[in-house]
Amino acid sequence: MASREFKDHYREQRIFVNRTIAAVLVVFMMICVLAARYYYLQVVQHDVFSTLSDRNRMQLQPITPTRGLIYDRNGVLLADNQPTFSLTIVKERVSDMEETLTSLSDLIEITPEDLASFEKRLYQRRRSYESVTLKTRLTEDEIARIAVNRHLLSGVEVEAELIRYYPQGEDFAHMLGYVGRISEQELKNVDPANYSGTQYYGKLGVEGHYEELLHGKAGFQTVETDVRGRVLRVLEKVAPAPGADISLHIDTELQKVAVQALGERKGAVVAIDPSTGGILALVSTPSFDPNLFVTGIDTASYQALQSSPAIPLFNRALRGQYPPGSTIKPFIGLAGLDTEKVNTGTTVWDPGYYQLKGDDRKYRDWKRQGHGWVDLKAAIAESCDVYFYDLGYRMGVDPMFDYMYRFGFGQLTAYDIDNAREGILPSKEWKRGMKGLPWFPGDSINMSIGQGFMLTTPLQLATGAAVLANRGKWVAPRLIRTINEVEVTDVPSPEDVKVNQEWYWDYIIKAMEEVMHGRHGTARGSARGAEYRMAGKTGTAQVIGIKQGERYDADAIAEEYRDHGLYIGFAPVNNPRIALAVVVENGGGGSSAAAPVARKVFDAYLVGSTQLQAAN
């Protein structure tokens, strides 16, 4: 037994030694396999994994450029950037979004609008680990309450942000426009790289038109982040190019005077410097606070704006289309002179109405008893309709269309104004196309006093007045004055209006001066006591047609059906520095409603502002 075990023991040991040596070899081989694997990863493939590792930790982040500021002609700030604190959430760092939102709403007030807009943007196209704003303009109290509870709110940050602020508020909303949250649609129209960090986009007005300029160029920084996207350090940085600061021709004081002059009434004022085309004032009332739109307007406020019968969101100065009424008489008169249909000696008997031969229809004059014998100058000064009925009938539509078009009616001539409307300048082709009817002589008669089909915007009327003031020389209306303090010149303009005799201008302008200063001038009441001479023309646009034999009685009809009062003019007559158009909706006649507004604006610009006087 013992001997057998001893023999076995020897054999066992020999087997065991062999097996152990084999084990050593196997271990050696397998360690070589491991070493080879690590050699492959660490030495052979090192570059590949190095790149992967860098891509992991390094992120390219956009740096949003600071939006350019907007000033008026005197350096008054119209659009500012204000530092505010916003509550933002990084989705990837929040474990339970619902719970986080619930605990946040326990701390600070979060409106359903905030939530809705947050959720919408949360699912928009975005980079991972990009923060999404939940609430803007936090108060110090709110910041403190969030800070105290920070440890409970992973992924929630309070971020400093520059937010657009319009210090002048309502008065400039229609001219400046506003910025708002950039929409998915707007993102498609811009360079995505340049806008990758941008949250706001110019929606309307100057902000909209000069969006690209004001936005600037985004910068970039390479940052090292951990797996949660937290920035640990900045590795490389390309500074952003801030948006350009621009200044406008707008005169803040003048704009405010125009707003005040219109008061509670619906209307528009557009004032232009005829020598430069610079728009001095662009007012539409009522207006709205553009600051409401910057971070997103709440539903209730928006509903209120939308449903207001005065439609404050409607830009009357650019989009309001009104029959020009008698304000077109100077243009028609000029056409009459230049086409030699009338001359200074031409007179017409006005019995209070006009009748075509063989036609029963009577075209009334606004003055029931008529003006008696009138020449062109008197016809303009007193706004005699019958004289122009006769001229319109004899001239026909083609010259009227032609001359009016050359003054900018029926087209868009402004250099940097979007969203303006073209109005309607009727012609034979237009009527056939739109109404399917031929042009009737009655249409010419209506057109001659700015009624019928013709529609114009306050901007077009002001432009026409400026071209008149310039005696046909065109300067396209524009808002922009300087970009980064460099003057903007060489704005493309339509062709100048040329007439056969230079004195035609003098004659028409003299007639317009009579409107203001003449004994029978329709706006003489508004020129009383003026230190300067002005040229103008009133107009009254009918809102409802007055039937044959009926009388217009302002007191008897509801306000919204009352006539619109219109006015165009410029001053001083000899050296025009301001041309303007005023429309007062449902204000009654041009002389009673619109001309006084114009006078206030003229006064403010030519007399009231000592600063301006000093500058000239």
Add this chain to the structure above:
Amino acid sequence: MAQGDFIRQLPGAESHFSRRPGLSDVIHIDWPLLVLLLILISSGLFVLYSGSGQSLADVKKQGIHFIVALVLMITVAQIDPAVLRRWAPWVFLLGLIGLVAVLLAGADAKGAQRWLKIPGVGARIQPSEFMKIAVPMMVSWYLADRTLPPSFKHIIGTLIIVAIPAALIVIQPDLGTSILIAASGIFVLVFAGLGLRWILGFCGCVAAFAPIMWLFGMKEYQKQRVLTMLDPEQDPLGAGWNIIQSKTAIGSGGLEGKGWLGGTQSQLDFLPESHTDFIIAVFAEEFGFIGVSVLLLLYAMIIYRGLYIAMKGQDTFSRLLAGSLTMTFFVYVFVNMGMVSGILPVVGVPLPLVSYGGTSVLTLMVSFGILMSIQTHRKMLPR
């Protein structure tokens, strides 16, 4: 640390202990093994500091694990292998009872039942971890009295001994541990002289069995792990994330590494499980291929020492047990480093003595205690 010191010391230390009575007669410690382990443990703590996000608390806790484990190792080293041999069946039986208890009342941890709460004490133990030592002990005990190479009957007997705990662990379910425990038993058979035909046949069986396992035996998540290993890009943010990030960490380390605490993958938390199963990726990222080579050398030396002890073992039980424990240790190293570098599927195997975790450290140090016991009690037995 100069490697040369140990290489020089190894043969010298041997003769030193066999010639002179001294400290080794009073306390049974295998000094070369102890020194190698201490180097591994202390460098492991530095890596752990980096891999745990520079958490000194984790390092302290792991340090306590090591102190307890070292005390336990030295305690076990004092026990005569003959005693271990006598205890083997009872240790095995205790382990089996533990496994059954886990199945009946196991505390749930991460979906699999592996832990057993000891009432009153508040501690939890993992019977499957305990089996990593109990199975080789039992198989060594079983084969030590037989004529070797083992006969067919004894091979079957061994397989039954291995299969019972393996089966109990599979249904926990913990396939990885089950396979490793089965392997530790099979290693005993191999050292005992299992015929080459058997070994080849066994490998053939595994190869044939694999598709069957794939179809019927493996759970969805286990299949996913295999698929992920084959193509991590398939699901780069889900199952593939770990392996992509660990390969990136290893590869970006390059030859010289990014320096201690300089690994961006680990320090910036891109690497998951960076202080436990994937700690080798932290090490490879920060110390590069040179560091990995040194670490592999260190492991190789420990394994060599273990196999040397096994070869010098006094009796069959000691030799089989020492060989099996050493090879099991190697398998852990290989599987961990293989899975993290993407050549093996991800199974929950820590890097021995470097990964954070108390249980694995205790088990490993007890097995080194057994190796020390085998080495240091040898000369006291009469030839």
